[in-house]
Amino acid sequence: xxxxxxxxDDVIAEIRTGRLRAGDRLPPQRxxxxxxxxxxxxxARVYGELVRRGVAAGEVGRGTFVRLMPTLARPALxxxxxxxxxxDLNFPTVPEQDALLAASLGQLAQRAEARAQAFAxxxxxxxAALRGIAxxxxxxxxxxxxxxxxLFAGSGKQAIAATLSALVSTGDxxxxxxxxxxxxxxxxxxxxxxLVPLALDGEGLVPEAVVAQQRQAxxxxxxxxxxxxxxxxxxxxxxxxxxxxxxxxxxxxxxxEDGIYAFLDDRLPPLKALAPERVALVDSLSKRxxxxxxxxxxxxxxxxxxxxxxxLHTGAWVAxxxxxxxxxxxxxxxxxxxxxxxASRWRAIRAPFTAG
Numbered sequence: 001x002x003x004x005x006x007x008x009d010d011v012i013a014e015i016r017t018g019r020l021r022a023g024d025r026l027p028p029q030r031x032x033x034x035x036x037x038x039x040x041x042x043x044a045r046v047y048g049e050l051v052r053r054g055v056a057a058g059e060v061g062r063g064t065f066v067r068l069m070p071t072l073a074r075p076a077l078x079x080x081x082x083x084x085x086x087x088d089l090n091f092p093t094v095p096e097q098d099a100l101l102a103a104s105l106g107q108l109a110q111r112a113e114a115r116a117q118a119f120a121x122x123x124x125x126x127x128a129a130l131r132g133i134a135x136x137x138x139x140x141x142x143x144x145x146x147x148x149x150x151l152f153a154g155s156g157k158q159a160i161a162a163t164l165s166a167l168v169s170t171g172d173x174x175x176x177x178x179x180x181x182x183x184x185x186x187x188x189x190x191x192x193x194x195l196v197p198l199a200l201d202g203e204g205l206v207p208e209a210v211v212a213q214q215r216q217a218x219x220x221x222x223x224x225x226x227x228x229x230x231x232x233x234x235x236x237x238x239x240x241x242x243x244x245x246x247x248x249x250x251x252x253x254x255x256x257e258d259g260i261y262a263f264l265d266d267r268l269p270p271l272k273a274l275a276p277e278r279v280a281l282v283d284s285l286s287k288r289x290x291x292x293x294x295x296x297x298x299x300x301x302x303x304x305x306x307x308x309x310x311x312l313h314t315g316a317w318v319a320x321x322x323x324x325x326x327x328x329x330x331x332x333x334x335x336x337x338x339x340x341x342x343a344s345r346w347r348a349i350r351a352p353f354t355a356g
Contacts, residue, residue, distance in 0.1 A: 003217040004045045007036060009194050011046070012055055015066055026056065026064045101290060108326055118325035124312040126152045126324050134297060138283055140266040143273040145281070145299045151308060152324055153296030156260050156284030158317040161187045163256050163280050163298055164223070166311040168193050172220035175213060177205050181230050181258065184223055198222075204229050204236045207243045214251050221254040226271050228261035238268055245274035254301065259283045277301050280308070293326055295319045 014020045026032065026047070033043035047064050050056035058064045108114045117127060126134070128147075135147040153159035160183070168174050170192035176184060178197040188195050196219060199209035205224050213219060226236040226244075236244070248255055257271045257279050264287075272281035280301060286294040296319065300308045312318045 004038075004042050004049065005217060007038070007042075007046050008049045008053070011050060012053070015055060020066050022066055024066045025062075026050075026066065028063065097290070101293065105326060114325050118322045120321050122318045122321040122324065124151045124153075124309045124318045126150065126319075130324055134295075138297060138299075140262070140269060140273075143269045145272075149299055149302070149305065151298040151300065151305070151312060152319040153282075153284075153298060153312055153317045154319045154323065155294050156258075156282060156286055156296045157183055157187075158312075158315075159282040159284065159296030159298045160184065160223075160256065160258065161191075162311040162315055162317045163282055163300070163308055164188070164193065164221075165191055165315060166307040167254055167256065167280065167304060168220045173217065175210060175219040175222045177224055177229065179232060180223070181225065200232070200234075202234060203240045204232075204234050205244065207240070207247045210244070210247050210253070211251065214253070219253060221256060222248075223256045223258065224271075225258045225261070227259060227268065228264055230261065235265065235268070236271075241268065241271055241274055245271060245278070248275050248278040253278065254304070255279045257281045260287055263288055272299060277303070280304060293323065295323050295326075 011020070011026075020026075027035070029043040029047055030040055032046070033040045036043070038046075047056065047058070051058055051064070055067055056064050057067050108118065125131070130152070131147040131150045134150050134152075135145050138145055151159075153162055164174070164184075164187060168191070171194065173194050173196050174188060175196045175198050178200050180195075180197075185195065187193075196213060196217075198213060199206045204226060205222075210219070210222065226241060228235055244255075247253070255271065255275075255278060259270055259272075259281055260283060262270065262283070270279075270281055272279040278301060281299040282297065283299075284294055284296040296317075298308055298312075
């Protein structure tokens with residue numbers, strides 16, 4: 001039997017696509033129930049929820065009518081602005097960053113092998129050298145990703161888009177934190193994915209909320225930020241991560257873990273380390289390196305790897321070969337596991353997040 005909230009979502013989709021317009025009269029509840037093959041009591045719940053959400057209005061003696069839909073929020077995908085403070089974009093910098101980047105790109109121009117790679121056709125799998133460097137770069141204490149599993153997107157946003165496109169089909173339900181990254185709302189709308197908000201507390205997503213939702217109307221996957229959630233800044237404890245990993249296994253549920261800010265506090269393992277077969281971890285260089293010279297990373301479950309490779313290529317989300325090659329050299333002989341960034345830079349950036 002269809003969940004009444006699914007039917008509510010279907011009616012709202014008809015309004016957004018123009019099949020139902022402001023002022024249209026919805027059929028009487030008994031007729032609606034007959035057409036949908038649901039109980040009259042379920043139809044009443046659907047109409048009540050439509051009214052509660054403000055997309056329909058009931059008039060005594062006349063029926064229920066579609067209201068003018070509220071204007072959608074400004075898309076998260078927007079051009080950078082000239083404002084002094086632009087909260088759409090945030091990334092850390094330090095004084096020596098430009099010199100380090102210049103030295104690294106200078107090495108790229110001098111190495112024949114790197115030049116050849118930079119102008120070759122792009123591959124989602126990247127080169128063996130790049131996979132090895134990226135695996136070391138993305139490692140956290142006690143965990144290093146398998147280099148052979150790494151995939152490369154043009155940015156962190158493209159990594160998220162490709163992963164959701166591969167794992168969640170049009171019309172499927174994706175569980176998200178009740179306050180989630182705005183871009184995910186936009187890409188879900190573009191892909192026809194229905195978002196289901198899940199309860200948060202001081203550590204982020206509540207595992208029991210996932211279980212409760214599965215009993216009510218099963219999800220296809222989750223999207224979450226376990227470390228330094230955007231915009232709340234909260235992080236899951238080790239115990240919370242272990243509980244959530246167990247829920248993923250028990251419920252046979254996939255998760256997309258956004259680790260974009262985790263480099264600022266890598267004291268705890270990613271969720272991917274606790275449930276590798278259930279979690280696709282996405283990350284990027286935009287916050288570590290530069291928003292203009294970035295590469296996105298996907299560390300997928302083994303069973304989903306080929307589907308994500310196809311999504312990266314069909315969506316034109318593969319990282320350009322030049323960007324992949326730009327991530328390979330190390331600046332000025334400073335051979336650090338962070339791709340050439342000196343330890344002092346990382347201490348300066350991370351200090352506010354790891355104090356205490």
